[in-house]
C-alpha cells in the first residue's frame with residue numbers, strides 16, 4: 049500500500065495543530081507593542097513572558113495568552129547575555 053499521502057498529510061496536520069493552539073511565535077510578538085511606552089516587545093528566551101525592549105516591563109503569558117496590561121507587568125533588570133551570543 050502506498051503511504052505517499054500519509055507522508056504529505058502528517059506535516060500538514062502538525063501545522064494545523066500548531067495553528068489551532070495559537071502558539072505564540074516571535075513573529076506574533078513582533079507585531080505587538082508595549083502598552084506602557086509603545087515600544088517594541090520581544091519574547092523572553094524561555095517563552096514564558098513578553099518583555100519590553102525599552103522600559104523592561106515583563107508581561108506574563110498565561111494559558112498561551114499574553115497579558116499585555118501594565119498593572120500585570122513586572123519590571124525586570126536586563127538579563128545577562130550569554131557569552132558568544134549577540135544581544136537581542
Ligand SMILES: [Zn+2]
Nearest residue numbers: 082085100103
Ligand atoms: Zn515598555
